[in-house]
Amino acid sequence: MTPVERAQMAMVLEVTAYPKPGNVDRCHDYEGTRLEHFLASAVLARPALEKAAAEGCGAGIGEVLREAVRLTTTHRGGNTHFGAFILLVPLLRGGNIEGAARAVRDTTVEDAIQFYRAFSLVKVRMLPSDPLDVSDPKALDHIREKGMTLLDVMDHSKGHDMVAREWVNGFARTRGAADHLRASGCGREGVVAAFLRLLSEEIDTFIVKEHGPLVAEEVRRRAGEVLAGREDLAAFDAECIARGINPGSTADLIIAGIYIALGEGWEWDCSRKG
């Protein structure tokens, strides 16, 4: 499997794994965003993923992110893999976690500008009154004036966005997700177990943005209860779906973790061991 195929498989395996509390999965759609949108995104992102993986390629990380978003917003399913691309593009560029940490340090002001242009293609919620709010046309001026690289932008967002945080902490949660996968075992069941572990360890910042920190903390705590066998996973999933609680950033981290784990011998196909 090539690195690009690993990235596509990671997107496919994450979205089909079930039951995952609150997210689109094999058995659940959201009103506007269906399983097919995520699978289409995995197929249609390929040219951008190829550019991300190309050595000595002219396209910067910001430009590749913008292309990935452009290719995958041709449908009206809304944002599917924006957060995942923020992790996968440097991972593909760098080859592994250490290489990705180097790749993000090499980003430029131009990468930051391209990233903001990608943002404008999707509706991703930012915090109010943030000088880097994508809906504020002055944000680009601010970036240019301050000479902020894309790594600087992620550093600015690290407090309220666990995906951005990966860029400044050496992809620590991506590493954790891959380790959880390898410890949890092969295939779909391994993905679900790793997802629950990740969710139980840290509040999901996508839930914080949508529902506030108290709900995010409730989900974190109850994911641990599921793991401890004190709460039923299917019922928790159904409740999250009903309340519109969607741990989208944890899903992004799991995708990055699957990408890494596949490269380290984790088996997506349990039947291969038979």
Added chain:
Amino acid sequence: MTPVERAQMAMVLEVTAYPKPGNVDRCHDYEGTRLEHFLASAVLARPALEKAAAEGCGAGIGEVLREAVRLTTTHRGGNTHFGAFILLVPLLRGGNIEGAARAVRDTTVEDAIQFYRAFSLVKVRMLPSDPLDVSDPKALDHIREKGMTLLDVMDHSKGHDMVAREWVNGFARTRGAADHLRASGCGREGVVAAFLRLLSEEIDTFIVKEHGPLVAEEVRRRAGEVLAGREDLAAFDAECIARGINPGSTADLIIAGIYIALGEGWEWDCSRKG
């Protein structure tokens, strides 16, 4: 969407559409073959699909088929898209139905030999006491002696294999599947409706091989009852799954039909019309 992406999307949309009587779908796996195997096959077949679509490419249709099967049997999910590739490869080579009909007429003895080598990578059931039985090592001698092209091989199989029949009838059922899709409307619901119509019109030869002609005729008739509102689709699906009745050749034709329909403006994403 490029032709290769259309082919990948066709594989993804067919397998996720539900409920389809008897087949692997979003909500059903078979013991050894799971949804993920079909989705992996759609991702991993890409290099072969690219070769199929390449103009003036050196690789013949038989060689491309063999590569597609090789790339998609790295897992142990068994045969996933062998029949679909038999249709998609000439459709990609020819660009559309008329081009595919020309492409199959240009196949050679070498294509037939490569096809038999592809066969040996998967367990596809043949009729007993057939001189072209893939499990008989003399089959290749027979092909060479008689100077049979791959089109001749398909002509030989047309009586008992509706996928092979497409090669000799100008892809008539592929055309029908695309027309059913366009008449049935967009998205997942359109795929299910087209699948039922196709299944109601002709007995599925994969069911014939697995369960005999009486069961295949029963399924054909009852698909019509579902369409007429006289039988419940979910119950029919559950019964087919329980009896191991899998209309696999109809699924192959639907994939080819989606490929064509996507090129003719059929919408896989109903939300685009919103």
